[in-house]
Amino acid sequence: MTVDQLKQTITGRWVSIAPEIRPSAAKNPDGTLKPFYLQRDFTYGDGDRFELAIINSADPNGKVPLARIAIRGHVQWRGAHPIAEGAQKVDFVADEAYEVTPLIQGFADVLDKVAGEAAGYAKWKIGTAQSVFGKAFVPFGLVEGKHFMEYDLVYLSHGMLFWGARNIDGRGFDTEDNRPTNLQIPLVRP
Numbered sequence: 001m002t003v004d005q006l007k008q009t010i011t012g013r014w015v016s017i018a019p020e021i022r023p024s025a026a027k028n029p030d031g032t033l034k035p036f037y038l039q040r041d042f043t044y045g046d047g048d049r050f051e052l053a054i055i056n057s058a059d060p061n062g063k064v065p066l067a068r069i070a071i072r073g074h075v076q077w078r079g080a081h082p083i084a085e086g087a088q089k090v091d092f093v094a095d096e097a098y099e100v101t102p103l104i105q106g107f108a109d110v111l112d113k114v115a116g117e118a119a120g121y122a123k124w125k126i127g128t129a130q131s132v133f134g135k136a137f138v139p140f141g142l143v144e145g146k147h148f149m150e151y152d153l154v155y156l157s158h159g160m161l162f163w164g165a166r167n168i169d170g171r172g173f174d175t176e177d178n179r180p181t182n183l184q185i186p187l188v189r190p
Helices: 003-010 105-114
Strands: 012-016 020-027 033-045 049-057 065-080 088-102 148-157 160-163
Touching (some): 003 148, 065 105
Antiparallel strands (some): 012 033, 033 049, 049 065, 065 088, 088 148
């Protein structure tokens, strides 16, 4: 499949099969990595545009949603990835929007402490999105004036869309050297 054929085939909406787990960069008191539970809702469209909504949960079954993260931007295609025949290196660049919506009071309270009015944000409220686009946002490591970007991969197999699996030590996909070398749980058509 050519890159153009792959782009055409993945156009549209994709969702998580079930709640997923990833290692986060945050650590527990004993030094182990904290788990990051999430569900993804991804749309790829014309002009290499994408939209991604992530629901982050406190539990592995996704029954206690903490926050909704919504990003929009562009996919940059970087060539073949050696993980599997047809896999492609891609960079996801959130150059249009990045919003965070707390879904429970405890998470809103945490955001008020670490990214509240002193940091230039309004009081965080359940169900109310705030843009963190182009701003410093300490909880997610965002830097003012810099678009969030991940060095990732895409692979299509058996009607499922795979991205790269997180590094087991919690490192993000923030450099070419940290680009994933394994496959994440796939997304499927809803």
